[in-house]
Amino acid sequence: MTTPVSLTIPTPAEAARWAPEQIVALAQANAAAARQLDALQLEFQAMKHQIEWFRRQLFGAKSEKRIVDASPHQMNLGELPVPESSPPPPAKDIAAHTRRARTTDYAAGDASALFFDEARVPVETIAVANPEIDGLTADQFEVIGEKVSHRLAQRPGSYVILKYVRPVIKRLDTQAISCPAAPEGVIRGSRADVSFVAGLITDKFCYHQPLYRQHQRLGDNGIKVSRPWLTQLTHGALSLLEPIFTAQLDSIRASRIKAMDETPIKAGRAGPGKMKGGYFWPVYGERDEICFAYHEGRSGKHIAQTLGTDPPPEGAVLLTDGYAAYERYAEKCGLTHAQCWAHSRRKFFDAQALEPERAGQALEMIGKLYAVEKHIREARLVGEARRAHRLAQAKPVLQQFFAWVDAQFESQGLLPSSPLTTAMAYVRERRAALEVYLSDPEVPIDTNHLERALRVVPMGRRNWLFCWTEVGAKYVGIAQSLIATCRLHDIDPYTYLVDVLQRIGQYPAANVAQLTPRLWKQHFAANPLRSDLFEISK
Incomplete structure (x- = not known):
């Protein structure tokens, strides 16, 4: 912390007898004190912002939903008067019942089945x-x-x-x-049925059950298999699905409008007790498909490795957050770069603790932009109707917002390091990219659709924490790409995996795109391939 300057204030009689050198020294001391005061104010604001952030992490809601204070004249639901002599609710008799006795007969089989307990496994x-x-x-x-x-x-x-x-x-x-x-099974020589392989992948990547937990559950159910076998089985199955992942990524690359982001993952050993840091680069296409490409860093070159460098379709748009590498890629490839309003709003939301009034004004205007989008969804406006509605309703609000930002910078009292100053500078520098969605009706206002789809990766990280190898991280991306896309198209991931794992080995490589979830739903969902277990269960 800055050491304060000691300043002696003279009386008028003493000041009258001062020499010019003393007056200059006093002026310099005053200037130094003013600089120290500014530094202390900056330090105070920064510390206050940190304290508010920690307080929110410990006690506050993590949601960015803005809660507007209710009218003091409006009673809350919990404040409604309750009669003191309210009668208790009437009692209700529950009919007694008996459980049916277990009738499963576990017949003894041959002694060759050493990897399971026939007394416990059907x-x-x-x-x-x-x-x-x-x-x-x-x-x-x-x-x-x-x-x-x-x-x-x-x-x-x-x-x-x-x-x-x-x-x-x-x-x-x-x-x-x-x-x-x-x-013959889907993995040659394996004693795992396709239903088990599909269930293994679904449980790990859809329901976030790490393999060691599945191994424990297998043991609890009388199945004696090794954990490395489960890992080899998962890698073997996902390697079969890699051509489908590649075909889906090609479909996304061909989309006119793409959304992209990046999220960290620990993958590969960097030394004893240390893991390397890598990144998934999820990219979302206009046909509701998503792919999680894995790369070892956050460098801008990985954007080109994921999206390619081929000439984009006419009118192509890349929607992202404010990371500058996306803008450089868009300029290099001739894409229109659009930016996300949700990321811009988040910065004003974080500034509420220190600047509640002005940050609230910004949030209110951004809220009006989202109200326009809500009306578009409810009215199911598309194409030119959506564009016209945005220009008529959202464009005036957006112009008012940026005029307000400019007015704030022209006014006095804004600290350079203030979160509100940072938020306003962020949106002002990106105004052109934030306005792209007004003139293109197919461009979303934000990347929330991508954020929802990539949520599986952060949720998975809380369970399996890291990938032991970078190859494993690549396979995680393949599995999550297909499963998340199944969710987007209302496809049961288990049914899909059981089918495509049986088809992929005999399917022509030229037609592998038909096995991507979007096209699989059109061609095979009505009559999918099943495991032999399905025929028994009918």
């Missing part, structure tokens, strides 16, 4: 027909034995063992012995 038996006996009568062959293979499957909320019974037969006329092969 086993469904599937008889595999031998094609060698097609057209033969019962007296033309005899069953001389059977071979049994087991595959781990999953129903929503439970684990099931699929027991494939494959008869070994000997033809009496040729004495030839044959046995049908066990059905």
